[in-house]
Amino acid sequence: MKFNTNKQFAFQKIFILAVCTVVILPFLALLFRAIFGLDSDPSVWIHVTRNVIPNILSNTFSLALYTSLFSILMGTYSAWLVTLSDFKYKKILHICSILPLIYPLYVMSFIYVGLFEYSAPTMTFFRNEWGINLKQFIDIKSVTSISLIFSLCLHPYVYLLLKQAFEGQGDHLFKVSRSLGYTKVESFLKITLPLAKPWIFGSLAIILMETLADFGGVSVFNFDTFTTAIYESWTGMFSFITATKLSAILIFFALLVLGAEAKLTSKQKFFIKSKSGFVAPFELSQLFKSMALIWLLLLIVTTIFIPSYQLFSWCKDNLDLQSLLNNYPYFYNTVRLAFITALVTTIVTTLLASSSRFLKSVNWERLTKLTTLGYAIPGSIIAVAVFGLFTKIKISLGDFINQNSFLYFILVVGLMTRFLSISYKNIFSSFKRISPNLDKAAALLAKPSVIIFKIHIPLIKSGIISGFLMVLIEVMKEMPMTLMLRPFGKDTLSVKIYEFTSEGDWERAAIPALLIVLAGFISIVIMTVVEKIGSKTK
């Protein structure tokens, strides 16, 4: 281990260390308190270990298991159809396989819960017209149903990564396998699929992280998991230390997923991208064609038709000027919070990226990478962590700080911790496209601060902008942290959705939900555009 510790670039080093501290310290403090605060609130803790933990453990596990299973199956099937078969409607399937990303889990969840309510129009229709009580067949609040609904939203991650994996392989390996005596199916099972393993694990990690982190979705189903238990023990039982302990357990699982992901996806780099062309080798038989078509229609109905129909029909009845005006303050709060967070995050990441580039040291780069750890950690835990640490600091400083501005500050810090990795990815990848020789040439002519503003920032502008927009939209969709840390009177759209859905008031939740889905739609468009630009500049 050799750190570049000479005095050159002192500002850059201090900056990286400072960001690392802000991001990592709350978690260390949280773990410290969880371990050494065992004797506080003993009665609550005993109650929690006896009555809550066994239940949430099994719930969280079964939800994670089923959701990853369904998502992998759905995503792999779509990816196989789009890349390896001669399915006629590939382009439509491709769009339908990405589009579900626009729904936050909690929006999709409350749409389906609302759809299957006893008094819902569809249920009434089935009862009155055909005498069928759908409730007998479908229990919308069972683990299976919840994981299916979650998988509808999450399988695009599997789809996108596997599509990339299949296409990247090129067709030479497949052809060699066949020339050595293996049929199409054998070659797929022995070559194509095993080669995609790192990508499957990568997408599995994303699904697990999203499922573990979800709060809004499971609370709509009244399905207790770690995140709801953390929220309950803090706001319901007023035991912050219990929330801290539960968080520590969940952090353990999150880090486990993160570690497994890092290990299992590390081989990706050896599977060099092939330059060879790609001809879809599988010709679908009549039966398989019909199956593919049914799958496509099912996707369209469940992820496009039902959600949009349901949202619009709820909105229709109370979509007037008054209700829009009622929602305006929440919209304003949401956009303001998202804008401030995205701005802070982007500035911090740009300076991080630029600093790490100046230092040109593997260890400093690793340290910089450490600042992105927050993406693996559920929002509710980050809320507990930053609240715990910064309240201690605030108390020791004295009570001249306004509680509301304090909460706003830690909320922004927490959100930045959670979404730093998004802008990091965008900015670092555009940095990588700049030749290091450019830096050398510039270093001969100017000092670092000038290089940052005159050379780096103009060149990575597209990465900065796309990172900024993606963070902006993620913050708009974020629910648990915003819910737990929001200052008084600063309710956002997602907070309102939580409040309305917890009372079963779907109609009123629909307008903020529609606004958030629109934001999600914009983020998908940005993602596609950035990808297009990226592939062009390559």
Next chain:
Amino acid sequence: MNILQVSNLIHKYDKETILNDMNFTLKKGEILCVLGPSGCGKTTLLNCISGFVDITGGKITCKEQVVSESNFTMPPEKRNVSLVFQDYALFPHMSVKKNIQFALRNKPKNYQEEKIVEVLKMVGLLEKIKNYPHELSGGEQQRVAIARSIASGNDLLLLDEPFSNLDPNLRQELRSELRNLLKKNEISAIFITHDQYEAFDMADRIAVLNKGKIEQIDSPRELYQNPKNTFVANFLGSKNLIKAIYDENTSAYTCPLFSIPRERIEMSEEVYFYLPNDAIQLKESDFINHDFEVLGEHFRGDNLELEIKFRDIEMSISRPAYAVNIRDKLLKLYFNTDLIKIIPV
């Protein structure tokens, strides 16, 4: 016995004819190089033979068995045809051993173990048996890929520009290594390349492809000495072509340098003299001679490359430096008209 017979092969894609009426055969142990500019249909030809694309017309026969016809395509896994690609196509998730074992399915365990050692010894990589592809150099990876094809026991090997990712020295080394291996194991091969020297090195016969048609298929020497037309001559022969004009009075083809009596070639409008290297001599002799102006000299180590001009005829020749005798920027050349060919466009 013919390992492969291609007769009247036609392949169309979206109404565009990619391969047009191709005919050739390949004997056991024979190496055929397919040479041609990019987009001439070389890779499509391999895809037809290996069974990855259907053919529109004609017939492909492997060892007396029809494998492709206009309404029938035998799947690639049943053809006993191996493939080697430019990007090596080793399975990155398998060790060298497993890669070769992959080609030995349904064989007894003992046989597998013996064969793996045998083919790895052939390519000199036995010590890398446990390594993974990403731990090998490009040359080593290609050797493993060749070993894998030999192990498969298939008697036809198709190679699609296998060495073009390697540096020139290594390329040369691997060429002769591959040729020896193929000959020793009596494996027939079709070797695609765009490098004429590679083709000269490897091939028993060379097929020159242009726009989906075989322009000429012959031994390297025959192709060089007797190209059928200017395309073949340009692609692999000497670049020295001089336009020839027919003189009715003398019944001869003429150019400012010489004239050669010959019957008129029908069909073709334009006719050229093709001058292989040995038709142009520096040594004093009775042959017809001319003084050429030397426009440029390029030192190439063994040889001196000269750009020369006589009136409006520009040529280039390459000769050992000691043999070149330039006086006042002039060089006297002697032309052996017996070796000069007259070819159509």
